[in-house]
Amino acid sequence: xxxxxxxxxxxxxxxxxxxxxxxxxxxxxxxxxxxxxxxxxxxxxxxxxxxxxxxxxxxxxxxxxxxxxxxxxxxxxxxxxxxxxxxxxxxxxxxxxxxxxxxxxxxxxxxxxxxxxxxxx
Amino acid sequence: xxxxxxxxxxxxxxxxxxxxxxxxxxxxxxxxxxxxxxxxxxxxxxxxxxxxxxxxxxxxxxxxxxxxxxxxxxxxxxxxxxxxxxxxxxxxxxxxxxxxxxxxxxxxxxxxxxxxxxxxxxxxxxxxxxxxxxxxxxxxxxxxxxxxxxxxxxxxxxxxxxxxxxxxxxxxxxxxxxxxxxxxxxxxxxxxxxxxxxxxxxxxxxxxxxxxxxxxxxxxxxxxxxxxxxxxxxxxxxxxxxxxxxxxxxxxxxxxxxxxxxxxxxxxxxxxxxxxxxxxxxxxxxxxxxxxxxxxxxxxxxxxxxxxxxxxxxxxxxxxxxxxxxxxxxxx
Numbered sequence: 001x002x003x004x005x006x007x008x009x010x011x012x013x014x015x016x017x018x019x020x021x022x023x024x025x026x027x028x029x030x031x032x033x034x035x036x037x038x039x040x041x042x043x044x045x046x047x048x049x050x051x052x053x054x055x056x057x058x059x060x061x062x063x064x065x066x067x068x069x070x071x072x073x074x075x076x077x078x079x080x081x082x083x084x085x086x087x088x089x090x091x092x093x094x095x096x097x098x099x100x101x102x103x104x105x106x107x108x109x110x111x112x113x114x115x116x117x118x119x120x121x
Numbered sequence: 122x123x124x125x126x127x128x129x130x131x132x133x134x135x136x137x138x139x140x141x142x143x144x145x146x147x148x149x150x151x152x153x154x155x156x157x158x159x160x161x162x163x164x165x166x167x168x169x170x171x172x173x174x175x176x177x178x179x180x181x182x183x184x185x186x187x188x189x190x191x192x193x194x195x196x197x198x199x200x201x202x203x204x205x206x207x208x209x210x211x212x213x214x215x216x217x218x219x220x221x222x223x224x225x226x227x228x229x230x231x232x233x234x235x236x237x238x239x240x241x242x243x244x245x246x247x248x249x250x251x252x253x254x255x256x257x258x259x260x261x262x263x264x265x266x267x268x269x270x271x272x273x274x275x276x277x278x279x280x281x282x283x284x285x286x287x288x289x290x291x292x293x294x295x296x297x298x299x300x301x302x303x304x305x306x307x308x309x310x311x312x313x314x315x316x317x318x319x320x321x322x323x324x325x326x327x328x329x330x331x332x333x334x335x336x337x338x339x340x341x342x343x344x345x346x347x348x349x350x351x352x353x354x355x356x357x358x359x360x361x362x363x364x365x366x367x368x369x370x371x372x373x374x375x376x377x378x379x380x381x382x383x384x385x386x387x388x389x390x391x392x393x394x395x396x397x398x399x400x401x402x403x404x405x406x407x408x409x410x411x412x413x414x415x416x417x418x419x420x421x422x423x424x425x426x427x428x429x430x431x432x433x434x435x436x437x438x439x440x441x442x443x444x445x446x447x448x449x450x451x452x453x
Contacts, residue, residue, distance in 0.1 A: 040153055091337070094337075095337065102160065114339070116327050117164075117327050118351075119312070119314070120312055120313070120388055121358060
């Protein structure tokens, strides 16, 4: 009886171990980088955008305004009050270097950096 | 039985460890700063914001002092007065003059009037006539700049524009702050990358170079060990287009017109920010062949060139550090 009880315990714990190992492995295999973009105004986090949900956002920065459009998993500055329009010319992005609007002091940063610590440009 | 249970329990606990993560002793602390007419990203691995605060203040002061358009700064006053006494600026201009001489004049910090004529500071662009450029040549050139002690003299109305070295110099100042505090970090001063020390996990820094044709992509990535400065100059950051032609903000001192010599960009990797910044501009002006010869004559930097035909050329010291597979490698 005692032997049977011990075996049951061992089997039970082994089953739990295998189950947990399976869950951890599954999580690792299916893990995807979060597709978000953080919007910063004058060095402060203004909001985080979910790039999987389409939408249009008007950001008032104090120095001007920028219209951000999330579509197809990417974000673009589609209109802005800045005189040069450099931010609009960056087009739609979902990774890589930040989109910057210097006159309005707005930057859009991406969660997916590809393991890069810094971008020379 | 007890041993078996203990063993299995230990294994289950081991599985949960990755969720805890390997936290560095000092955590990453980030700050975004708008200075020197650009955005700067500061990341340090520290236990407080003290170093970030110190760098923030230093960058604000340098931004004011070194900007030819800031009427509260030392450089603006110097340009208006045709010179003056300013120990810090005199030291910087003296170093710039030495680097200018070393590069055969390809680096020139006396072109402010030419830059104004093209409209780069104001972004109200125009194309000077040949007569304008001939007249400007009388007021531009390092021959018109001299330093004696703390005094800078600008002859014939010449004006200084330190844009080619200011961010590199600022990177050196920030690096000194980090090293004094014994803190590692990575800084992007408007795209000038400065690494300081080691990453907390002991791995190399990974620095990407932006693809000139796609701001959201990288041309390549490279590994950087320890403290280095990585600076890129190209025709794609500040430019304007007229009638299908592109005019970039980097002026050729010989023509006082935007440099155009078959290059899209040059990246310099050096120990010192000032050197990397100044050389990236100078080598962009030189073009590929002259730049390679210049690299062979020295031993204090490595370089990457991207030509208009899409060819990447890299000096041998970076050959094993870059992700780009089909680069031309130049050797000494």
